[in-house]
Amino acid sequence: MNWMRFRPLYLLISGAVIAVSLYAISTWWFKPSIDFTGGTVVEYEFPGPVELENVKTAILQKQNDFEIKDAASLGEKNVQFRFGPDFTEEHARTIELSLGESLDEKPELVRFETVGPTLSSEILKKTYVAIAIASIGILLWIAWQFKSLKFGVSAILAMLHDTIILLGTFALLGHFVAVEVDILFVTAMLTILSFSVHDTIVVYDRIRETSKRSSGLPMIDIANRAVTETMVRSLNNSLTIIFMLVALFLMGGVTIKWFVFALLVGTITGTYSSPFVAVPLVVTWEELRKKMKR
Amino acid sequence: MKHSLRNLIIIFIIFVAGLFTAFPRPTQIKFSFRGINVDRVLNLPGISFNLAGFSFNRDLNLKLGLDLAGGSHLAFEADVSKINPDDQQSALEAAKSTIERRVNIFGVSESVVQTARVGESQRIIIELPGVRDTRGAVALIGRTAQLDFREVVESKEATDEAVFLTLQNTRSTGFTGADFRRARPSFDSTSGKPTVSFETKPESSQKFAEITTRLVGKPLAIFLDGLPISAPTVQTPITGGEGQITGSFTSDQTRELAGLLNSGALPIPVKLIEQRTVQASLGETAVNASVVAGLVGLSMVVLFMVIYYRWLGFLAVVGLLIYGLITLSIYKLMPVVLTLPGIAGFILSVGMAVDSNILIFERMKEELRVGKRWSDSMESAFGRAWDAIRDANTATLLTVFILLNPLNLSFLHTSGPVRGFAVTLGLGILISLFTGIFVTRTLMRVFARQNTEHKA
Numbered sequence: 001m002n003w004m005r006f007r008p009l010y011l012l013i014s015g016a017v018i019a020v021s022l023y024a025i026s027t028w029w030f031k032p033s034i035d036f037t038g039g040t041v042v043e044y045e046f047p048g049p050v051e052l053e054n055v056k057t058a059i060l061q062k063q064n065d066f067e068i069k070d071a072a073s074l075g076e077k078n079v080q081f082r083f084g085p086d087f088t089e090e091h092a093r094t095i096e097l098s099l100g101e102s103l104d105e106k107p108e109l110v111r112f113e114t115v116g117p118t119l120s121s122e123i124l125k126k127t128y129v130a131i132a133i134a135s136i137g138i139l140l141w142i143a144w145q146f147k148s149l150k151f152g153v154s155a156i157l158a159m160l161h162d163t164i165i166l167l168g169t170f171a172l173l174g175h176f177v178a179v180e181v182d183i184l185f186v187t188a189m190l191t192i193l194s195f196s197v198h199d200t201i202v203v204y205d206r207i208r209e210t211s212k213r214s215s216g217l218p219m220i221d222i223a224n225r226a227v228t229e230t231m232v233r234s235l236n237n238s239l240t241i242i243f244m245l246v247a248l249f250l251m252g253g254v255t256i257k258w259f260v261f262a263l264l265v266g267t268i269t270g271t272y273s274s275p276f277v278a279v280p281l282v283v284t285w286e287e288l289r290k291k292m293k294r
Numbered sequence: 295m296k297h298s299l300r301n302l303i304i305i306f307i308i309f310v311a312g313l314f315t316a317f318p319r320p321t322q323i324k325f326s327f328r329g330i331n332v333d334r335v336l337n338l339p340g341i342s343f344n345l346a347g348f349s350f351n352r353d354l355n356l357k358l359g360l361d362l363a364g365g366s367h368l369a370f371e372a373d374v375s376k377i378n379p380d381d382q383q384s385a386l387e388a389a390k391s392t393i394e395r396r397v398n399i400f401g402v403s404e405s406v407v408q409t410a411r412v413g414e415s416q417r418i419i420i421e422l423p424g425v426r427d428t429r430g431a432v433a434l435i436g437r438t439a440q441l442d443f444r445e446v447v448e449s450k451e452a453t454d455e456a457v458f459l460t461l462q463n464t465r466s467t468g469f470t471g472a473d474f475r476r477a478r479p480s481f482d483s484t485s486g487k488p489t490v491s492f493e494t495k496p497e498s499s500q501k502f503a504e505i506t507t508r509l510v511g512k513p514l515a516i517f518l519d520g521l522p523i524s525a526p527t528v529q530t531p532i533t534g535g536e537g538q539i540t541g542s543f544t545s546d547q548t549r550e551l552a553g554l555l556n557s558g559a560l561p562i563p564v565k566l567i568e569q570r571t572v573q574a575s576l577g578e579t580a581v582n583a584s585v586v587a588g589l590v591g592l593s594m595v596v597l598f599m600v601i602y603y604r605w606l607g608f609l610a611v612v613g614l615l616i617y618g619l620i621t622l623s624i625y626k627l628m629p630v631v632l633t634l635p636g637i638a639g640f641i642l643s644v645g646m647a648v649d650s651n652i653l654i655f656e657r658m659k660e661e662l663r664v665g666k667r668w669s670d671s672m673e674s675a676f677g678r679a680w681d682a683i684r685d686a687n688t689a690t691l692l693t694v695f696i697l698l699n700p701l702n703l704s705f706l707h708t709s710g711p712v713r714g715f716a717v718t719l720g721l722g723i724l725i726s727l728f729t730g731i732f733v734t735r736t737l738m739r740v741f742a743r744q745n746t747e748h749k750a
Contacts, residue, residue, distance in 0.1 A: 089429060130706055188638075244641055
């Protein structure tokens with residue numbers, strides 16, 4: 001099948017999705033979790049159903065020193081608040097007691113977390129560094145194994161494509177559904193980074209093999225053949241991973257829900273980007289090189 | 295064929311050993327079949343042996359990390375500014391081992407104590423799965439634990455009235471917690487109150503005897519971190535090198551104090567910078583739901599493989615089962631402390647293990663289409679798929695290496711969750727290479743050959 005004929009279409013699809021992603025990232029940025037902002041998260045559990053607004057007013061009546069940065073209802077009985085880094089467990093206990101007095105039911109402090117604000121920039125910095133090192137390492141590895149820089153660079157560009165879409169998705173989710181990015185999201189991103197490359201290498205391997213067997217064939221034909229031959233494998237492989245992730249997303253614990261979702265998005269883009277981003281890039285690169293020579 | 299048979303036996307041995315190691319313990323076996331009722335708890339033994347001075351003990355229980363078991367996460371910043379730069383590292387290590395000994399007071403087996411360097415600051419990170427009382431943990435771990443035996447400075451306006459003892463009106467006798475050989479919680483033989491009894495080091499017993507001889511009839515004040523805990527009056531000289539610290543203690547407090555004294559004083563001051571209580575119940579529901587979800591997902595993968603690849607798919611599933619057993623066994627043997635990201639890494643590696651099989655099967659189909667014989671197609675499929683499997687998995691291992699950060703480089707992640715993920719993903723890839731290439735291949739050679747050649 002002549003997949004490479006539709007290169008403008010792939011460019012249009014990827015371009016549009018990336019544009020939306022970049023727009024989302026630049027306008028809304030991310031909703032950072034406590035891992036990034038630092039601060040205090042406090043959760044109270046009431047014996048029976050409770051209204052978030054009532055608890056909030058009760059806290060504000062007693063405690064004016066601290067600004068409630070965020071308040072959320074978790075299920076019927078649990079409420080969660082976020083305060084600044086100065087908020088101590090002592091304060092949380094005081095609120096626990098005063099809530100017991102002003103509301104009919106006595107809550108229990110079930111979660112108290114503080115993270116020093118110094119950790120925030122560190123995590124980000126370490127992640128950038130990790131991605132940079134991994135990218136360079138993978139680029140060199142692919143360039144070496146496939147004996148051409150164009151494979152390495154295109155694979156990394158496809159990976160970047162997947163990363164931007166994942167980031168954009170979470171910028172959108174953060175804005176509309178208040179989904180936070182945390183250290184698990186960072187883990188997911190690094191996973192997708194390697195999955196994307198894993199998938200791309202399998203297709204590249206076919207290009208390498210085909211060009212060895214039938215040298216002289218133009219790159220576009222080799223690429224078409226490689227994409228056709230790996231399509232079933234790509235889809236089957238992604239389907240097994242997607243089965244697993246959908247099950248985890250629908251039924252798994254709340255803690256990993258958005259982590260799994262990030263992996264799901266990454267699996268889909270990672271599968272798409274191998275034949276429709278990484279390979280077209282190699283083909284175009286090769287064509288441009290030929291044109292330049294002439 | 296001979297090789298295949300030998301390999302098959304190896305696989306069988308691995309299977310049985312894996313089954314034994316991976317089997318959850320204790321397991322309740324309960325079923326009834328035609329009037330036979332079985333209801334007993336099966337508790338398989340762990341592994342324990344000594345070989346030429348190398349001891350290996352594993353209870354073969356899965357170790358759960360903080361997010362799964364719940365507990366406390368603490369980070370202390372160590373103040374090494376007053377220490378000679380050359381000795382900073384050893385001071386930090388000494389502080390770490392002191393903290394490790396203190397952590398043992400809690401009796402948590404899966405606790406993690408690690409040092410981390412973040413920019414200019416030196417940190418000690420402590421994870422205590424199962425410990426809910428974070429405040430208590432902070433108080434115990436962050437304490438300097440300087441025990442000082444002080445005598446009252448004679449002053450002119452000294453009266454018989456009880457004076458409040460402070461660091462100012464007392465002076466050190468030179469006998470400190472460092473002179474202890476061992477401390478243990480006990481009870482006063484006359485009052486029955488909880489006390490801490492101690493033995494001095496042999497070389498210090500003379501010093502203690504001299505001090506107590508000198509101070510007969512006078513108070514000997516005991517200070518912990520600059521605060522008086524008690525000031526008993528010395529009745530008779532203590533020459534046996536044994537003594538008792540009395541005070542208004544509860545038995546929990548004496549247990550903690552004894553533990554603190556045994557662990558020694560912290561060589562450098564530490565400051566708490568991060569404290570988190572992770573709720574166990576939250577972890578538990580998350581784990582249960584995720585395990586069920588994982589099983590559902592896995593059965594869908596199995597179904598898909600069997601329906602799409604038939605007999606080959608079934609063999610791949612058997613290979614996957616052995617893969618699971620080996621992985622679980624290695625988690626227990628290393629042991630790997632399992633966290634939620636860790637489980638995610640495991641699931642991802644399952645996906646990559648399945649991918650190896652799919653790659654090979656698709657290759658085989660192609661070879662068969664060209665008209666090759668079945669066994670030839672299989673062998674060349676393995677050979678051809680290997681390049682892709684090798685290159686792709688190496689790239690993933692490269693990422694794993696960076697996330698794992700085995701050299702403890704300070705500019706990369708040194709925190710638990712990311713590393714836990716890298717450990718399970720890395721292990722998973724290595725094991726999947728083994729099962730994908732060795733186990734599935736042998737199974738195919740032995741079982742699939744006859745089966746399909748019958749058909750042909």
